[in-house]
Every structure is written in C-alpha cells, then in structure tokens.
Amino acid sequence: MEQTVEQKLKALYDLQTIHTKIDRIRQVRGELPMEVADLEDDVAGLETRIQKIKNELDDLEDEIVTRKNLIKEAQANTKKYEAQLNEVKNNREYDAISKEIEIQGLDIQVSEKKIREFGFEISSKTGIYDKAQADLDARRADLDAKKEELGTITAETEKEESELNALAEKATENIEERLLTAYTRLRKNAKNGLAVVTIQRDSCSGCFNQIPPQRQSDIRQRKKIIVCEHCGRILVDEQMALEEEQA
Secondary structure, three states: OOOOHHHHHHHHHHHHHHHHHHHHHHHHHOOHHHHHHHHHHHHHHHHHHHHHHHHHHHHHHHHHHHHHHHHHHHHHHHHHHHHHHOOOOOHHHHHHHHHHHHHHHHHHHHHHHHHHHHHHHHHHHHHHHHHHHHHHHHHHHHHHHHHHHHHHHHHHHHHHHHHHHHHHHHHHOOOOHHHHHHHHHHHHHOOOOOOEEEEEOOEEOOOOOEOOHHHHHHHHHOOOOEEOOOOOOEEEOHHHHHHHHHO
C-alpha cells in the first residue's frame, strides 16, 4: 500500500529521533575511543623504541666483552714476546720481537679507547632508555585509566544502544530507498547528524535560518516533502514532534 506524504515524513522523523538518541549515547563516550586508540599507538611505538635501544645496549655490552678479550689476548702475547726477548740471538730478531710487543701495546690502547667510547654510549643510551621506560609506564597507566572509563560508559550504554540500533534497523523498513538514501546523505554531511528537523520560532532548527510563513504553512499541511532552502534538511512541523513525544 502506497504511503501518504505524511506517513513518509513521520517515518523519517521517527528514524531521526532514534538516531539522535544513538548520537547522544556516543557523545557521552565522546573522544574516549579515539583517545584509547591513540594511547595504544603510543604504547606500541614506545615498546618498539625501547626494544631497539635494549638491543643496541646489548650489542655495546657484547662489544666491550669482545674488546676485553682482545686486551687479554694482547697481554698474553706481550708476555710471550717478552719471554722470547731473553732468547734472541741477534739484533734483527730483537727488533722484530720488540715491534710485535709495540703492536700488542697499540692494540691494547685501541681496545681500551673503544671500551671507554662504548661505556660513554651505554651511559647515554641508558638515560634515553630510562626516560622511554618512564614514558611507557605513564602511557600504560593513562591507557588503563581510559580503557576503564570507556568500559564503564560502554557497559552502561551498550544495552540501550543495541536496542536503539535494532529499532533504527526496523524503522528503515518503512522508508522507501530513495528517501533513505537522501536521509543518509544528509545525516553524513550534517555536523550534528540531523537530516530531519522541526520548525522552531519560525526557523529551521538545523541551520536556524528563518522560514517564510507560506512555506511554514505548506510544511504543516504535510502534503509534500519540503527541505530547507538554506541547509537542505527535511523539514517537519513542530506538531509532529509533539505527536512523537506523546506516542
């Protein structure tokens, strides 16, 4: 059975009323879901950074161990060469062994210098690591608090929102596809999600621009679907809002 214009307007207004209630519930949650997502990204980023610094610190510690072993090896070689000095038979052998002792000494100096450099780098990176860890602990605490807050609000509103979504789904069945497409587009483009609005104080309650008396009269007759010439929202008379409240 073909719907009258009045029935179409009422179906649209009913759907808008349901969606407005859903919007209010989501407004209560506010920016919390986005804040939680941002904090989760921060935590993941800090965890990756901390692991990278830890790997670098481990590598530096390994380098120090390697250099210490090279020093021990060079010291052992030096002792060996010093013992050989007592057995040399000519100046050529003495000079060759002395040169080897000198090389071992230089190797020790280089390794000691590297150990100092690695130690300085470890000290610097440890400071960065500690700060990143403190930042991570703070972010995790913020995330836990935000998650708890969001969980509380979600638990309080989840049942109501689910019921309203079911009502909205059912309400769309009473609206022809052409009007539903237009309604959905209007809702998407409107900052407050209002696609169907009433007349309030002779003005569109969506954009607050004044509506001429004759146009208001046409809207009250409910003989055709009329949109606001300023914002494009579908207009219904204030009496329909009253009827909806009383229903």
